[in-house]
Amino acid sequence: MLTITQTLHDQIVAHSRADHPDEACGVVAGPAGTDRPERFIPMLNAARSPTFYEFDSADLLKLYREMDDRDEEPVIVYHSHTATEAYPSRTDVTYANEPGAHYVLVSTADTDDAGPFQFRSFRIVDGEITEEDVQVVDAY
Known part of the structure; x- marks a missing residue:
């Protein structure tokens, strides 16, 4: 379960x-x-695409060095789907290289500023997708 x-x-x-x-x-x-998410780090989608995301390689290297210096790890890797449900695509599974991370997907398909939206979390290990519950709390 993801607690956030x-x-x-x-x-x-x-x-x-x-x-x-x-x-x-x-x-x-x-x-x-x-396994406690704490520091929000929005990244630039280097692909600037409505159907694909890609971290900029220089930004990603900088991020991993920074996390290493702070004794941190990526607890959540997130991205949005703009036209489909919040479920990992084949491409998402291919690029899932953090077996300990929660992969959060937010679908902004058919939404406006007020919602609705989907917020779902998955574990992706060796190509296997497992959805998990999400518990939203005020504080840890």
């Missing part, structure tokens, strides 16, 4: 809506070994 604060949840949704019609993407880092 309301603030982080809302930041992910806001980023997804702000980048629409392009897919948004980012990471939520947390202390290594805790």
